[in-house]
Amino acid sequence: MSEWRGRDLGTRTVSYDDTQPILYALAVGASASDLDLVFEERLSVLPTFALTLAQWAPDALGSAGAFDITTAVHGSQRLRVREPLPRSGSVEMTARVAEVWDKGSAAVFEVAVESEYFEATWSLFAPGSGGFGGDRGPSARRRPEAEPDGTLPLQTSPDQAALYRLLGDRHHLHIDPEAAKTAGMPRPIMHGLCTLAALTLPLAESQGAHPADLLELEGRFAAPVFPGDTLHVETWKDDEATLAEASVDGKTVISAARARFT
Structure with missing residues (x-):
């Protein structure tokens, strides 16, 4: 599995108009009264909309045969915003396999996507792909010991x-x-x-x-x-x-x- 580390997944440009970010806002819980999220004349694009634009990258890794797509699951997600997304336009993205961690019975593939607007990393948990002698990687952050604020x-x-x-x-x-x-x-x-x-x-x-x-x-x-x-x-x-x-x-x-x- 370590041969997948660093694998280039290519570059893709995805275009959209203002319909998609409005639909996205409604799909993640915005209401009709949130005019700055659902009305094109006042529209601010939710930064997490970027993750729909970049979904091609983890899909490309699965299609390339890195793991069994019928059993792999999305383990975690990270997003860092560089610039606000425009209301409409085209976004060029590059993707690569940043890391492959060996969890023993499974492997975790980290797919990193970059553009001028954001950086995003998918962690994909692939059962049956571990045991290749690689690093286990970092552990997930634990629940804080303090009572919730x-x-x-x-x-x-x-x-x-x-x-x-x-x-x-x-x-x-x-x-x-x-x-x-x-x-x-x-x-x-x-x-x-x-x-x-x-x-x-x-x-x-x-x-x-x-x-x-x-x-x-x-x-x-x-x-x-x-x-x-x-x-x-x-x-x-x-x-x-x-x-x-x-x-x-x-x-x-x-x-x-x-x-x-x-």
Whole structure:
């Protein structure tokens, strides 16, 4: 597996008009009254929209045969904003395999995407691909030992996954009950990136910030979230950022989350 480290995944330019960032904002929980997120004349693009533009990169690695795409899962995500995304335009991105970590029974592939607007890293957990004698890599950030500084609810919509998949990730697991059952799920699940992005809206509000002013975001996908679930989010202040964990009925679904706004 170490031969994949450093592999160039190519360059791609993705174009969009203002329809896509508006649809994206609605898909991650913005309302019709959030005019600066859903009205083209006042539009500020949510920085996490970039992750839909760059989805081709982890898909390209799977298509190249690095791992079994039927069993690999999205483990965690990082995003660092360089410049605000325009309301419409074209974004040129380059991608590479930044690291391959050996977790024993599995490998973790880190796919890094860069553009003038952002840097993003997908961590893909591939069962059965480990044991090649490589470095285990860093451990995930642990839950803070201190009591949370705050809590907030995050209500997802029963239709949220159906809406989010129109942004490009049309895996059947998010819409087809039969595909979900085949994957061992009782019903279709939310996209991890949708849940993580949705979390930034109440986090921004809790800090008196605007969600489009996000500078950094990261989080680990600990367990599936189902459309319609209500997430219980706990937060901790960490210098200029906010740490967070989200759970559903006492089960952690997003861990090691960190968000920083201007």
